Amino acid sequence: MTNIAVFGTGYLGATHAACMAELGHEVLGVDVDKAKLAKLEAGEVPFYEPGLEEVLRRNVDAGRLRFTSSYEEAAAFADAHFIGVGTPQKKGEYAADLRYVDEVVETLAPLLTSPAVIFGKSTVPVGTAARLTKRLRVLAPAGGLVELAWNPEFLREGFAVQDTLRPDRLVLGVDRETAGRAENLAREIYAQLLANEIPFIVTDLATAELVKTSANAFLATKISFINAMAEVCEAAGADVTMLAEAIGHDERIGRRFLNAGIGFGGGCLPKDIRAFMARAGELGADQALTFLREVDAINMRRRVRMVESARDVLGGSLIGARVAVLGAAFKPNSDDVRDSPALNIAGQLQLQGASVTVYDPKAIENSRALFPTLNYAPSAEHACSGADLTLVLTEWTEFRDLDPDVLGNVVRTRTIIDGRNCLDRERWMERGWSFYGVGTPGAS
Numbered sequence: 001m002t003n004i005a006v007f008g009t010g011y012l013g014a015t016h017a018a019c020m021a022e023l024g025h026e027v028l029g030v031d032v033d034k035a036k037l038a039k040l041e042a043g044e045v046p047f048y049e050p051g052l053e054e055v056l057r058r059n060v061d062a063g064r065l066r067f068t069s070s071y072e073e074a075a076a077f078a079d080a081h082f083i084g085v086g087t088p089q090k091k092g093e094y095a096a097d098l099r100y101v102d103e104v105v106e107t108l109a110p111l112l113t114s115p116a117v118i119f120g121k122s123t124v125p126v127g128t129a130a131r132l133t134k135r136l137r138v139l140a141p142a143g144g145l146v147e148l149a150w151n152p153e154f155l156r157e158g159f160a161v162q163d164t165l166r167p168d169r170l171v172l173g174v175d176r177e178t179a180g181r182a183e184n185l186a187r188e189i190y191a192q193l194l195a196n197e198i199p200f201i202v203t204d205l206a207t208a209e210l211v212k213t214s215a216n217a218f219l220a221t222k223i224s225f226i227n228a229m230a231e232v233c234e235a236a237g238a239d240v241t242m243l244a245e246a247i248g249h250d251e252r253i254g255r256r257f258l259n260a261g262i263g264f265g266g267g268c269l270p271k272d273i274r275a276f277m278a279r280a281g282e283l284g285a286d287q288a289l290t291f292l293r294e295v296d297a298i299n300m301r302r303r304v305r306m307v308e309s310a311r312d313v314l315g316g317s318l319i320g321a322r323v324a325v326l327g328a329a330f331k332p333n334s335d336d337v338r339d340s341p342a343l344n345i346a347g348q349l350q351l352q353g354a355s356v357t358v359y360d361p362k363a364i365e366n367s368r369a370l371f372p373t374l375n376y377a378p379s380a381e382h383a384c385s386g387a388d389l390t391l392v393l394t395e396w397t398e399f400r401d402l403d404p405d406v407l408g409n410v411v412r413t414r415t416i417i418d419g420r421n422c423l424d425r426e427r428w429m430e431r432g433w434s435f436y437g438v439g440t441p442g443a444s
């Protein structure tokens with residue numbers, strides 16, 4: 001078993017720390033946010049992630065998982081140091097803000113007096129690992145005995161535990177010139193996963209960094225492709241859901257990530273494609289990624305289009321209209337509202353004069369912090385009370401299961417736009433609702 005430190009206790013770091021302890025390792029989670037650490041030490045996850053609290057609590061109770069704000073403690077304790085801090089978009093720029101990753105390396109390296117491996121997991125622009133390797137050579141007292149490898153993470157929020165313990169693949173980038181312990185240590189740490197024949201791809205640092213960015217760019221492209229088809233379907237009177245199903249049967253295409261709607265959001269896909277374009281520009285390869293500008297533009301157009309649809313359905317003006325917004329999280333099974341299309345649309349509707357009431361099963365608290373001027377309701381029924389228009393913007397199971405009659409009794413007008421094509425259209429129309437989907441005949 002390995003002594004592991006994980007830097008950062010957000011969605012990525014907390015999940016990785018808990019799951020590494022679940023594999024039997026001794027783990028120390030490190031963060032500068034003491035309030036967060038106190039929660040984690042008490043076995044509480046500071047955000048909503050199904051299944052994570054159980055794993056966290058079990059391992060905290062077993063004494064395998066501890067938390068600290070002390071880099072000295074982490075340096076003395078661990079043989080493997082994982083970097084799992086955020087790489088948000090820089091304000092006013094496309095590029096990624098690497099200050100948190102840099103801070104970990106700059107603070108940790110001078111404390112490393114004996115052999116260790118640092119595994120980067122955060123999503124970074126290609127070339128970052130090579131740059132950090134040079135810094136390590138300068139800063140770490142143990143010099144070349146401290147190795148840096150890149151081990152990108154592919155977990156999805158909402159499925160973080162299962163994606164960490166049963167990933168599709170493991171990728172490890174190593175410094176080909178000095179490659180020594182990193183691969184063997186990674187094999188030890190992930191031994192249980194590798195025993196289940198999970199593909200393990202060992203490559204150079206730059207390729208490993210690029211695997212992650214290009215995977216997210218591909219997923220974003222797939223979503224924007226189907227949303228572009230939704231635009232065409234709307235113009236041609238065709239049905240994008242049937243189209244996705246039909247093309248998805250071709251195994252080369254695949255049905256997953258072909259759900260048309262209000263587009264992608266969250267803390268990863270939007271900022272990752274922008275950072276990728278910025279980095280390609282620095283490398284002189286910007287032409288190769290100009291298509292990502294279009295991917296981004298199609299995605300942002302979905303939000304504008306939804307606001308226009310709401311206005312059209314309401315007869316041309318949003319002023320004074322009561323709009324119920326069901327869903328605020330950027331996707332179901334998450335309380336994350338970073339760059340959430342749903343919340344962005346709610347904000348735009350309000351700016352255009354609507355009175356907007358939002359309900360989300362898990363994301364109200366985070367939404368309120370970001371958009372304090374919107375109204376928030378404790379249930380879908382409360383949000384819809386007196387509504388002229390209902391919008392479903394995040395496909396929570398709870399919304400799929402809503403009873404059209406129960407909701408119909410509280411709204412002023414039975415009009416609904418399903419921004420995620422997640423409801424049973426027939427069921428709602430049978431109950432007298434005017435129903436609009438995305439990329440479907442009758443889409444407004």
Ligand code: UGA
Nearest residue numbers: 153154155156157223257258259263264265266268330331
């Ligand atoms: C994404 C990737 O899927 C992960 O593999 C990756 O590890 C992660 O980013 C990351 O870089 O950390 P995540 O942001 O959790 O994961 O969410 P996704 O499931 O990818 O969904 C992203 C957005 O796309 C959501 O807003 C979702 O509603 C939207 N989406 C997804 C669609 O609009 N249509 C689809 O068909 C699929």
